Amino acid sequence: xxxxxxxxxxxxxxxxxxxxxxxxxxxxxxxxxxxxxxxxxxxxxxxxxxxxxxxxxxxxxxxxxxxxxxxxxxxxxxxxxxxxxxxxxxxxxxxxxxxxxxxxxxxxxxxxxxxxxxxxxxxxxxxxxxxxxxxxxxxxxxxxxxxxxxxxxxxxxxxxxxxxxxxxxxxxxxxxxxxxxxxxxxxxxxxxxxxxxxxxxxxxxxxxxxxxxxxxxxxxxxxxxxxxxxxxxxxxxxxxxxxxxxxxxxxxxxxxxxxxxxxxxxx
Ligand SMILES: Nc1ncnc2c1ncn2[C@@H]1O[C@H](COP(=O)(O)OP(=O)(O)OP(=O)(O)O)[C@@H](O)[C@H]1O
Numbered sequence: 371x372x373x374x375x376x377x378x379x380x381x382x383x384x385x386x387x388x389x390x391x392x393x394x395x396x397x398x399x400x401x402x403x404x405x406x407x408x409x410x411x412x413x414x415x416x417x418x419x420x421x422x423x424x425x426x427x428x429x430x431x432x433x434x435x436x437x438x439x440x441x442x443x444x445x446x447x448x449x450x451x452x453x454x455x456x457x458x459x460x461x462x463x464x465x466x467x468x469x470x471x472x473x474x475x476x477x478x479x480x481x482x483x484x485x486x487x488x489x490x491x492x493x494x495x496x497x498x499x500x501x502x503x504x505x506x507x508x509x510x511x512x513x514x515x516x517x518x519x520x521x522x523x524x525x526x527x528x529x530x531x532x533x534x535x536x537x538x539x540x541x542x543x544x545x546x547x548x549x550x551x552x553x554x555x556x557x558x559x560x561x562x563x564x565x566x567x568x569x570x571x572x573x574x575x576x577x578x579x580x581x582x583x584x585x586x587x588x589x590x591x592x593x594x595x596x597x598x599x600x601x602x603x604x605x606x607x608x609x610x611x612x613x614x615x616x617x618x619x620x621x622x623x624x625x626x627x628x629x630x631x632x633x634x635x636x637x
Contacts, residue, residue: 374399374531374563375420380429382412382419389415390587393429397531402557402564404574404595406609407584413567414458416584417533420565421453422446433531451479454529454562456520458536462508468495468519469504475526494522497559498552514545518552525556532557532564538573546570550577571610575599583609 375397425439498518575595
């Protein structure tokens with residue numbers, strides 16, 4: 371099957387509040403796919419549905435040909451083993467060294483002998499340029515380096531699907547570029563598929579093969595980064611060119627300013 375993840379006619383809400391509706395998305399194998407949209411548009415919720423932390427009210431999410439919400443606990447656990455996840459903020463265990471952080475999933479999910487774990491961890495740290503920082507703790511490295519350790523940890527088990535939730539948040543421009551390039555390199559070196567949830571147009575467009583734009587729980591535009599840069603869709607234009615007003619209004623809806631200032635002429 372050419373798509374590692376397929377979302378079909380998906381409906382999801384928290385309680386009564388609908389978050390995603392009639393959602394269809396494809397994530398082809400080997401690609402880096404960006405899911406973009408404003409705060410609260412439902413991006414993280416999509417990752418949680420793919421990871422099976424949430425179940426849809428209707429429709430399906432399939433990963434590797436299996437409908438996620440129909441799996442029993444053992445099958446879901448086995449599927450999750452194929453997924454790597456970089457959570458928002460990419461929090462590391464603060465009292466463990468970079469080495470121990472990356473070793474953690476290997477010790478948790480495999481019975482590999484210690485020498486092999488040792489070598490695998492050094493290879494992962496080497497891939498993110500931090501082999502020589504193996505014995506440092508998060509408080510002893512920069513935020514950008516910590517994010518790279520978190521990347522190494524996310525790919526420790528050679529996942530076939532890697533999900534990144536806002537991997538560029540809080541990084542300086544140089545670290546952002548380094549992180550973006552690493553996401554692409556790790557994807558291609560491992561032959562995996564990456565889903566990148568981000569607000570950051572510049573970094574995401576630089577490495578993504580395909581982009582989905584999500585607004586109010588629906589896909590409003592999709593295509594290659596080049597196609598999205600040329601798009602005349604009002605939401606995409608507002609997002610890509612960082613315009614303050616457009617389909618996403620600058621003003622929180624409500625009374626007009628004139629009404630609030632008592633200047634509205636009554637007819
Ligand atoms: N556990 C929850 N219970 C109720 N509502 C929630 C819960 N988690 C998220 N929401 C709401 O669902 C909506 C979508 O949230 P989600 O985190 O998927 O958005 P997002 O696009 O990832 O936003 P951001 O970029 O700000 O992280 C938001 O309005 C949020 O307030």
